[in-house]
Amino acid sequence: MSEDSNQRVAITGMGMVSACGNGIDAFEKSLLEGRSGISAIDLFPGVTPPGHIGAQCRDFNDSSIKKEYLKPQRKSIKVMCRDIQLGVASANLALEHSGLGIKEEEDPRLGVEFGADLMLSPPDVLFGAVAASRNEQGMPTDTQWGEKGLAQMEPLWLLKYLPNMPACHISIYAKACGPSNSLTLEDANGNLTLGESLRIMRRGQADTMIAGTTGARLHVIKSINLTSLKEVAEPNGQAPEEVLKPFDKNRSGEVLGEGACAFILEREDKAKERNATIFAYVLGIGSSCVRHPKTGPDPKQAMVNAIRAALRSADVTIDQIGHINAHGSGSQTMDAAEAAAILEVFGDRGREIPVTALKPFFGNCGSGSGTLEIAGSILGLRHGVVFPTLNYATPDPECPLNIVHGEPLKTDNKIFLNINVTRAGQASALLVEGA
Template identity: 30%
Template sequence: MKRVVITGAGTINALGASVPETMAAMQAGQCGIGDLDIRDVERLSIRIGGQVKGYDADAHFNRQQQALYDRFTQFTLLAAREAIGQSGLEFSGQLAAESGVVLGTSGGGLNTQDENYRAVYEEGKNRVHPLIVPKLMNNAATSHVSMEWNLKGPSFTVATACASSNHAMGQAFWLVRSGASRAMIAGGSESMLCFGGVKAWEGLRVMSKDACRPFSLGRTGMVQGEGAGVFVFEELEHARKRGAEILAEIVGFSMTSDASDIVMPSKQGAARAIAGAMRDARLNPDDVGYINAHGTGTAANDKTECAAVADVFGRHADKLMISSTKSMHGHLIGGTGAVELLACIMALRDGIVAPTIGYQEPDPECALNVVPNEARDAKVDVVLSNAFAFGGLNAVLALRRAP
């Protein structure tokens, strides 16, 4: 089997329009969550989110492109440009034939759906733009990345709610590790901060009206975010031959299903996914120094995740650092695992563990080192990244410091 490394990373999210900006914000413990600037916000009871403020599509895409690209696709393309640019790869010939794209999203072109439902049902219009379907389809971002960079290998989209990005990156990892692909573009994107998107989440009654405070006693729920994270996964030998900078090595992946409830998390399912990723990577519990938690800020998720970590790691659980960067950028749903992978790279490469901000009071059911409020300097050799989705779908990645 091939060893798989990350040679490029790109992002746009509420914390920044690039990887350096985002990592600097994570290190500083900045909060990108604020008042939503969307149409009909006054009709919402939830009016905060991790929104990409000041975004100007005209600065990046012409009018013809904007007619084809929903906001989630635009975010994906911007992140992909940064990631592929950093990697230095040029896709042509055999490399293009052996490289592809796997991206995660949950809502896909939800902004486009929201706008056009409004036009038809509220404003009474009887026609929509002829490109609405290819603009809103979940695989739009994947297809446009493959076309822009001439990627002719396996390309597809994963939609598994909050685990979409981790599932996508896990599939890309397996494709490169097996030798089926030489390089893969992987990650995820989401933009659901429109009236219909927020209104739907309001109905679940798991949203906070003021802040996302994972693991803190008295936490009041999750906060939605938006953005994209995209990475270049590559064979280690191929990367070394061309002298590429290696950001981290991916060493394991596991996915499980709870098969129990459509919304309530399961300690057993999460624990099996964590243990499976470690087994796939041939890791012992004491090898792991940091876990980027799913950590949504809901009462059910946080205590269930902490219980799963405690079960898997036993006595070593108290020595782990575990934090949730959702407290800073919000929950990007299908794109969240991709943006959170940046915190894993920062821990491995830079020795800086991102904090869980907004932490106020310890919760006895979340009695782990959650890196409260301030980043931690620490030498970390191995990290895990957790994603546990509605529908009981779990996906965990394991990464090592760059070889």
């Protein structure tokens, strides 16, 4: 099916749940004040991740979940793990922000595109079943599982941890009967959910899409896994909010977080018909995955490919882009690879174009990060600025980029590029224009 590239796709609503606050006003206030949401955590006991710090959604607690953010889905909360709760709440906020409202009848022209990480059970959820399946030596066995272990499982256990469930819950509440899809490409999800929505709408398959992502890397199992991969920064006596340093010479890794963000995308003509506020336009999408048989993932080449594909998709030149919102995880190797990719695509301008990285505000939320970054750039442009990269102090010769730091950078160029990449060599790039 052919695409109509002349069909403008507008963003008319945004909703987020993050360590910087929930909803537009709280999130925007944190960015304007340069206030990080990274702090000591109390989601689970112990000392994981290092220093027991992270970007925790503190305002998203048992009381607020039921009374405020998930009130329409309160009967379904029992089959939602935290990742799902965050994602559905962000979509509820986005729908409210857009002014669309919930129709009485099912809408075949409204679709949902939502991304999530793989979701894991906490150890205590499986403990009873595993303990029941032990043999005489006290070791869990598969031979005892069917007879003794399975009966100890929660009957609806699987529904709590399926990555397609955010889209399911959102579709049911919004009566969205148009295209529906769930993506599980970790950090690359954010750009892709908006990009796939763009393509769906340009093909004429929907007038409106709910697009977003959710991720909770602050999880006892995920935190241990990432810490063992040497991906997580050690505080080493620093204040929690000072630990994450994207592109800085003294960076030492990422800081784990949790969060979600959703957007309402509408055909421009439909948005104008209802006098909706237009915050931005989605221009183009690019993606790539590069892995070599002998050396494994090649994130740098994947980012190069994705950026170039996004430029072609949007019919935009590198000279038209006002700033780059980088993946900027704080990893020594990944930040250097991203800098190399930017320089390869942008040439000499790669050292001049403003680059920001917003994870020091809300941590690395995995799938949830990319959409939060996009929202950050859109909100900054509403104020005529690019928000700075927190904690950037010492330039790194391996990352010779023009990192926005200190104070917000004034700008009147509304077009920006958002980049995200995974350790597996999957990259995505999205071009957006502020309204």
